[in-house]
Amino acid sequence: MRIQSKPSWVIKESEVTPESVYQQRRDILKKLGITLAALPLASQAQAGLFDVLKSDEKTPDRRRVLNARESAQFHPDLSLTPEDKVLKYNNFYEFGTDKSDPARNAANFVTDPWSVEIGGMVSRPFKLNYEDIFKRYPIEERIYRLRCVEAWSMNIPWIGFPLAALLRQAQPNSNAQYVAFQTLYDPERMPGQASRRIGGGIDYPYVEGLRLDEAMNPLTLIAVGLYGKTLAPQNGAPLRLVVPWKYGFKSIKSIVKITLTDKQPPTTWNRLAPQEYGFYANVNPSVDHPRWSQASERFIGEGNLFSSRRQPTQLFNGYANEVASLYKDMDLRKFY
Template identity: 55%
Template sequence: MLINKPAGIPSSEITPPEIYRQRRRFIREAAALTAAGVSTALLPAATQAAMKFPQLRKSRYSLTDEQPTSYKNITSYNNFYEFGTGKSDPAERAGKLRTFPWSVAIEGEIKKPAVYQLEDLLKHHPLEERIYRLRCVEAWSMVVPWVGFSLRDVIRRVEPTSRAKYVQFTTLYDPEQMPGQRPGLLGSGLDWPYVEGLRLDEAMHPLAILAVGLYGEVLPNQSGAPIRLVVPWKYGFKSIKSIVQIRFVEKQPLTTWEKANPREYGFYSNVNPKVDHPRWSQATERRIGADSLFSPRRKTLLFNGYADQVASLYTGMDLKKYF
C-alpha cells in the first residue's frame, strides 16, 4: 500500500534518520535476544514505529507534576563528551554505538561479584517510569520521564561487605566508537574512561536509578544507551552514561570532572543554589524547550527540589566545602 506524505509537514515532525536507524538496529537486537531464549515479556516490544516497554508501571517516586520536556529536546540537547562537547554532537555522532550485546561488571567489596548481561539485569529488576527533573551545572534544566529500576535493588542483590563505602561507575572506553575519546579532538582533554562515584548511602537512596529508557522507549544512544545512572538531586554530569562497570570500594573514588578541574567540580555535585560555579551563578536556571532566552529565569531549588527526600543524607556537612 502506498502512503502519500501530506504536504506541509514540517521537517521537525519527520523521524530523523539517526532515530530511524536506531529503531531498525533495535529490531535486530531484540530478535537476537528472543532467539537466545530471553522472554519477550522482559524486553521492549520493538517496531519501526516505536520501541515501547510493555507493562510499564508508574513509580510512586515521580515527585513532580511538571510537564515533561519534549522527546525531541531531550534527545537533541545533550552532554556526552565521549561524542564531543557540543550539545548536538551526541545526537549526530552516537548513532553507530553498538549497544548489544552489553554487559556490566559488578565487582569490588561485595559477596557476589559477577558480569551481568543487560538482559539479566532486566530479568531481575522490574522497570518503571519515573519523571525526574534534570539540572545541569551550566544552569539549564529538563523534566525527563525516565524508564529504569532501583539502584538500591541491585546493590542489595550483590551484598556489599562492611568495607564498601562508595560505589564507582565507569563508562565504556572505545575510541573507535566514541570519537570524543580520541586524542586531538575537542573534549579529549578529559582522562578516559569516564568515572563517577556515589557514597554508598546515596546509591542506596530509593530515588537513585539505573535508566534504560525514556518516554516509555528504549534509551537512544545520545542519551546514554543502553544503561545510565540517574540521581535527580545532583547535577547532570553526575549521571554517568553507557556504564560497563560498577565497583564497590572503600575509598572515595576520584571522578572524571573532579580530576579535570577540582575547583569547579566537587565529588558530591549536589544541586545547591547557594554554591556558585566559579564562572557563573547557580541561583537560577533555564528550562530547555519551555523558556526562551527572554523568559524570566527560574529559581534553582536546593537538591533540585528533592530536599525533603535527601537532605538527611548530608546532616552536619558543610555543603560549601563538600560541593
C-alpha cells in the same frame, strides 16, 4: 481514589523555555566575534543554550518500546521537556563537545549485546547482561528533573530500576563505603575518545562515584529508557545513572563497570577541574560555580528561549525532604 499533592519540585506550565533550543548558537557566537574553539569547555556548554534544535535533522531511531509501570511514589506533575529536545540536546563528550554532536555521532552506536561488571568489596560479584536487566528488575517510569551545572534543566520521564536493587544483589561487605562507575572505553566506536584527552583535557574512560548511602537512596536510578522506549545512544544507552538531586555530571552514561570500594573514587570532572567540581555535586543555589551563578536556571521546555523566564534553583533540586538527611552536619560549601 488516590489524591496526589504536588511535590515541591513541580514546575508551572508557564515556566518553560523554547520549542527551539539549538542551532542558532554558532551564528550568535560569530556575530559576537567568538569561536567555539576559544571558549572553555563549560562555557561552550552554557553557550549551547542559544542553539536551536533543527526538526529537519533526522537520525535513525532504533529504540524499542518498553512496558514500564508508572511509579506512584515518583511520578509528580512536572511539565515535560519535549522528547525531541531530550534526544538532540546532550552532554556526552565521548561523541563530541557540542550539544548537537552526540545525536549525530552516536547514531550507529550498537549497545546490544552489552554487559556490566559488578564487583569490588562485595560477597557476590556478578556480570549483568543487558537482557537480564528486564528479567531481574521490575522497571518503572519516574519523572525526574535533570539539572546541569551550566544552569539549565530538563524534566524527563526516565524508565529504570533502583540502583539499590542491583547493589543488594551483589551484597556489599561491611567495609564498602563508596560506589565507583566506569563508562565504556572504545575509541573506535566513541570518536571523542580517540585521542583520550580532548575538550579541555578529559582523560578517558569517564568515571564517576557516589557514597554508598547515596547510591542506596530510593531516588537513585539506573535508567534504561525514556519516553516509553529504550535509551537512545546519545542519552547513555543501554544504561546510565540518574541521581535527581545532583548536577548533570553525576549522570554517567553507557556504564560497563560498577565497583564497591572503601575509598572515595576519582570522578572525571573533579579530576579535570577540582577547583570547580567537587565530589558531591549536589544542587545548591547558594554555592556558585566559579564562573557563573547557580541561583537560577532555565528550564528547557516549550516556548521561545529568549522570552521564557528563569526560575529559582531549589536546594537539592527540590528533593530536600528525601535526601537532606544524608548530609546532616556537613558543610555544603566545603563538600560541594
